[in-house]
Amino acid sequence: MKNEIITYNPHVSVDCVVFGFDGEELKILLIERTLNDDAENFSDKKLPGSIIYEDEDLDSAATRILNELTGLKNIFLHQFKSFGDPKRTSNLRDKNWLEKTTKLKIGRIVTVGYVALIKIDRKIIFESENTTAHWYDVKSLANIQLAFDHNQIAGEALRYIRRSVMLEPFILFDLLPKKFTMTQLRNLYDIVLETKSDVRNFQKKMLQIEGLEPLEEVQKDVPYRAPRLYSFKKARRREGTKARM
Amino acid sequence: MKNEIITYNPHVSVDCVVFGFDGEELKILLIERTLNDDAENFSDKKLPGSIIYEDEDLDSAATRILNELTGLKNIFLHQFKSFGDPKRTSNLRDKNWLEKTTKLKIGRIVTVGYVALIKIDRKIIFESENTTAHWYDVKSLANIQLAFDHNQIAGEALRYIRRSVMLEPFILFDLLPKKFTMTQLRNLYDIVLETKSDVRNFQKKMLQIEGLEPLEEVQKDVPYRAPRLYSFKKARRREGTKARM
DNA sequence: CCAAAAGTGTTATCGATACACCCATGT
């Protein structure tokens, strides 16, 4: 009876989809997962994520777990969707890995998805005890088979980010260094939204954003005309824009 | 040890925020909860929701549970946010009620929030064994203390719907009868977004929506000039609108 | 004929788009 409850009762985890931008490609932070076992040795990739603690809020769990797996601190994580397909943990590798690492018999896991946009030069602990974290091209996700349903989760996260960028393009500044050029910003925008922006129109549109300021400074060491740098002093996030008619 | 796991391990529930519109006010579907008990007799209100089954997807659980509690079928429920504050079930009344109704010792519950917009004349089973469902003014939520964190969940649902209406005003047609007047549509729009739309501009904007069609028919039995009726033939939901520049 | 709500058009402004040439720098 009690045993029955244990398997009945789902566990809850969080998974963090962390995006970065290296100037060329949109990147996603993945963790290498390895299992050395009587049955099998394998190594593949997954999103940073784990089971939540007993007495822990979802947001706090996401922050804690991302920190434990990557060393990242003070990351603004935003919840975007939960995933609860009962078969999402039924792959045999996933089952074995879960039992080894959690030491629990786990019937099913409902996971809460979080996204973050971070500067790619943030210090990440790439190697910890059992895990190594690395940046991968978001593009390449189509060819990588991630653990669990993490391909699906990453895909939903990307769609979520796209929608957010359309509404509030300034969130892209989180992915860029403190000082950046208009071209970098435009490349990023176009990569995320899969668009091709016109250089002049893009400039006009971006300069309307409160807090985006041109600096009296240009990029160094470029083999052509040095582009101007910009920075974003975040004005308080504006309140819910109301449509009026 | 096993016992420890039982309390450690959170349960997962879904809660459904169902909105309707009676022509005057935005309404929310709530369920009366009663507990008659040695300790206390009380009665208050909550969102329709319950613990998910072992082998059940979140979306299916939401559909099933809403049906069980209200008789509603074929309702399009949309997941909008999950709530996992460990204290969300710690109110004494909520604890007692949970133990009585679920017959489980429940440590904590993470709940997944769903919203639906439905026509208010849909047949609802207002009385079932332990529950009675009724429509309440959304306005009045400020003065009703719902069970658990359901005030917060309802608030987030409302904000979610507002954002959705701004982006895709045609979702409002789900709240209106098959034939409706422009004034009804405008009232609804303004109630949801807390705006005051200009009659003429509103008409122009709405008539751009593909699928919204004026009928050769007017409302009957009104003590003034009879307004024209409109209907919405849903063209396939348009695909993700891409921003281009 | 009065009260109540329906219906209807024009103008001004703003934001979005399309588009091409000269400029600064390093080699």
Add this chain to the structure above:
DNA sequence: ACATGGGTGTATCGATAACACTTTTGG
């Protein structure tokens, strides 16, 4: 001097916003 990417302005179009009088109907 040349190759590379940087920087800049104008004209058009469509969407939004402001705004007021006449029409229909029931009582």
